[in-house]
Structures are given as structure tokens and as C-alpha cells.
Amino acid sequence: MAGSLEFIKSTSGTNVASIDVTDCFSDKYDVYKITLTKWHNPSGDSNALLRLIDSGGSVISDNEYDNAQLALRSYNTYPQDQATNTSNMGTMAYTPLNQTYNVGAVIYIFNPYDNSSFTFLKVQNANRHSSGLLAFKGIAVHKVAEQITGFNLYSSQSATQDVEAKVYGVK
Amino acid sequence: MPIGQAKFGLLGGVDLGSLELIQTQDVSAVSDIDFTSIEEGVYNVHFLVFALPNVTSVLNLRISNNGGTSFISSGYQRALQYGSVAGSFGEDKSTSATSMLTFGSSSSGREKNGYVYLYNLGDSSKYSFATEHSMNNHSSLGYYFGFAGGLLPTTEAHNGIQLEGGTGTLTGVASLYGIKES
Numbered sequence: 210m211a212g213s214l215e216f217i218k219s220t221s222g223t224n225v226a227s228i229d230v231t232d233c234f235s236d237k238y239d240v241y242k243i244t245l246t247k248w249h250n251p252s253g254d255s256n257a258l259l260r261l262i263d264s265g266g267s268v269i270s271d272n273e274y275d276n277a278q279l280a281l282r283s284y285n286t287y288p289q290d291q292a293t294n295t296s297n298m299g300t301m302a303y304t305p306l307n308q309t310y311n312v313g314a315v316i317y318i319f320n321p322y323d324n325s326s327f328t329f330l331k332v333q334n335a336n337r338h339s340s341g342l343l344a345f346k347g348i349a350v351h352k353v354a355e356q357i358t359g360f361n362l363y364s365s366q367s368a369t370q371d372v373e374a375k376v377y378g379v380k
Numbered sequence: 381m382p383i384g385q386a387k388f389g390l391l392g393g394v395d396l397g398s399l400e401l402i403q404t405q406d407v408s409a410v411s412d413i414d415f416t417s418i419e420e421g422v423y424n425v426h427f428l429v430f431a432l433p434n435v436t437s438v439l440n441l442r443i444s445n446n447g448g449t450s451f452i453s454s455g456y457q458r459a460l461q462y463g464s465v466a467g468s469f470g471e472d473k474s475t476s477a478t479s480m481l482t483f484g485s486s487s488s489g490r491e492k493n494g495y496v497y498l499y500n501l502g503d504s505s506k507y508s509f510a511t512e513h514s515m516n517n518h519s520s521l522g523y524y525f526g527f528a529g530g531l532l533p534t535t536e537a538h539n540g541i542q543l544e545g546g547t548g549t550l551t552g553v554a555s556l557y558g559i560k561e562s
Binding site for chain 2: 213214215216219244246247279281282283284286287309310311312313314315333334335336337340341342343344346375377
């Protein structure tokens with residue numbers, strides 16, 4: 210299909226500990242857009258964290274990432290969160306305990322399939338916290354030049370999730 | 381030409397793939413820019429991009445639950461981070477806002493340009509959320525960036541979007557797109 214934004218795949222899961230979105234990055238695109246419109250945790254507060262999947266299908270959980278985020282809160286000041294040599298690319302969404310408000314997030318991933326380049330990410334999202342709006346604006350990098358073919362979303366609290374995400378290629 | 385096409389380097393109205401134009405409005409000195417047929421049953425993510433070279437009062441974003449007959453003017457929660465070329469950085473937040481997003485005040489016809497993502501508008505079981513990134517001109521701050529999030533904590537379907545100009549007028553172009561789900 211010709212176009213600037215081309216649908217690649219969607220994924221969803223119910224009561225899953227984490228979700229792998231595999232084989233969504235290829236040599237067809239340099240930039241990818243991911244929309245995340247559901248992140249529901251029936252058992253506790255939960256941040257949706259993102260890791261990359263390498264060409265062998267393995268989730269990269271080594272301390273190979275840097276990330277920085279600003280949390281925008283309607284109910285309080287804005288805390289900063291940053292880490293170097295950490296194990297994930299930061300918070301892609303947030304949900305409080307067992308609330309079905311769900312979330313809105315757009316994530317861009319740059320150069321994942323190029324094995325001569327690091328992989329970069331930026332995210333903007335809006336979520337409902339029990340005290341009000343909680344939104345994140347963030348960036349991240351995977352500091353190893355290797356071929357990335359997918360990504361993994363998992364909960365910071367290791368609980369099961371309901372999740373919906375869609376992946377697009379940006380021409 | 382829809383400004384989203386220009387923004388993404390798409391000339392000549394080519395097939396936009398999964399980014400589907402719903403409506404473009406090219407306006408001059410109007411009070412508000414209303415999108416009242418947003419196809420909320422088709423798209424769960426909307427993309428609104430605007431280039432308004434002349435905003436004379438304020439620019440805010442509101443949504444509707446009655447097809448644009450009226451736009452909701454209370455109960456929003458939002459948080460904005462801004463930073464100006466003059467070195468002024470700050471926060472603007474509210475748990476009882478009159479709009480989902482604000483792009484700030486403007487006097488003497490200043491510019492406001494940006495894009496907004498809106499999520500789950502048509503899903504009556506979910507809240508409606510928005511995120512934005514914009515570049516604005518303010519009478520005291522000068523040029524500044526803004527990025528923000530907003531939500532309306534009500535589980536109902538929303539079927540209209542308004543760029544609201546307050547007591548002033550808006551001049552420029554705004555385009556609304558749907559992001560196709562498959």
C-alpha cells in the first residue's frame with residue numbers, strides 16, 4: 210500500500226504477564242509508530258515498560274538502555290525520571306489499580322532494524338492516576354548497534370495486564 | 381492541501397495509507413474551529429494538526445458528547461510543560477479545567493502551531509485522552525514550546541472536537557485525521 214503511515218500489525222492480550230510484539234520491524238521502514246490505547250491491571254498500579262526484541266527473538270533485558278522522562282501531573286509538580294545503563298526504555302503507559310479508564314500513548318521508534326545503528330525511542334502518553342491526569346514525555350536509547358525486530362511490554366509490578374497496541378510504519 | 385500532508389512531505393494528495401484525512405478547515409477570523417463529524421466509530425486514535433498564524437485571544441481544545449451542538453467546558457484534567465526562547469520554563473496544570481488542552485493566550489494576532497493525538501473518543505467504556513506538542517507565540521513569553529496531556533474523566537463517547545478561540549478569532553488551517561486500525 211502506498212502511503213505515509215502503513216499499518217503493520219495489532220496485538221492485544223488479556224491477563225498476560227507481558228506481551229511480545231514480534232517481527233514488526235523490517236528493512237521496509239526506518240521509523241515506526243506504535244499506538245497504545247489499553248493498559249489495564251486488575252491487581253495493582255502498573256507502569257507499562259518497554260524492552261526491545263532482537264533478531265533471535267529474545268527480549269533484551271540487559272542494562273543496555275538509557276532513558277529520561279518528565280511526568281506531567283494535573284495534581285502535583287512534575288517529577289523527572291532518568292536512568293543510564295538500565296534494563297528498559299521507560300514508561301509507555303500507566304494505570305492505577307483495577308481501573309478501566311485505559312490510556313492513550315503514541316510511541317516512535319527509530320532505526321530498529323539497522324544493525325549499524327542504536328535504536329531510539331520517544332513517547333508521549335496520557336493516563337488516569339487516582340489523583341488526576343498523569344502524562345509522560347520521554348526519550349530512550351538502546352546503546353547497542355544490533356538488529357531489532359520487535360518489542361516487549363511488561364508491567365513494572367509483574368502483574369498481569371490487558372493490553373492493546375498497534376504498529377505502523379512511517380514512510 | 382491538508383497541512384498534515386505538507387508536514388509529512390506528502391505532496392499531491394496521495395494515498396495516506398493508515399493516516400486518513402477526515403476534514404481540513406481553512407478559516408479566516410472565526411471564533412472557533414469545530415469538527416463535528418469525526419468518525420469516532422471508525423478510529424480510536426485521531427490526529428489533529430493546526431497552523432494558525434493569527435490567534436487574537438486564546439486557543440483551547442474541547443470535545444463534545446452531542447455531535448458539536450455544544451462543547452464540554454468543565455471537568456477536564458490537564459498538565460502542560462512549556463519552555464520559551466527567553467528562558468522561561470514552567471508548568472501549567474489543573475484538575476478542574478475548562479478545556480482538555482490549552483495552547484495559551486495570545487494578543488495582537490500571534491501564531492500557534494502544533495499537533496494533537498486524541499485517544500478512545502468513541503469508546504463509551506473508556507475515558508478520552510489527549511497529548512499534544514506545539515509551538516506558540518505569547519505576548520510576554522515570546523516563542524515557546526508546549527507539550528501536554530489532558531483527559532476528561534467521564535466514561536462516555538465523544539463525537540466532536542473544537543479548537544476554541546475564546547473572545548478572539550482564529551485564522552489558519554486545521555486538519556483532522558483518523559489513524560486506521562488495520
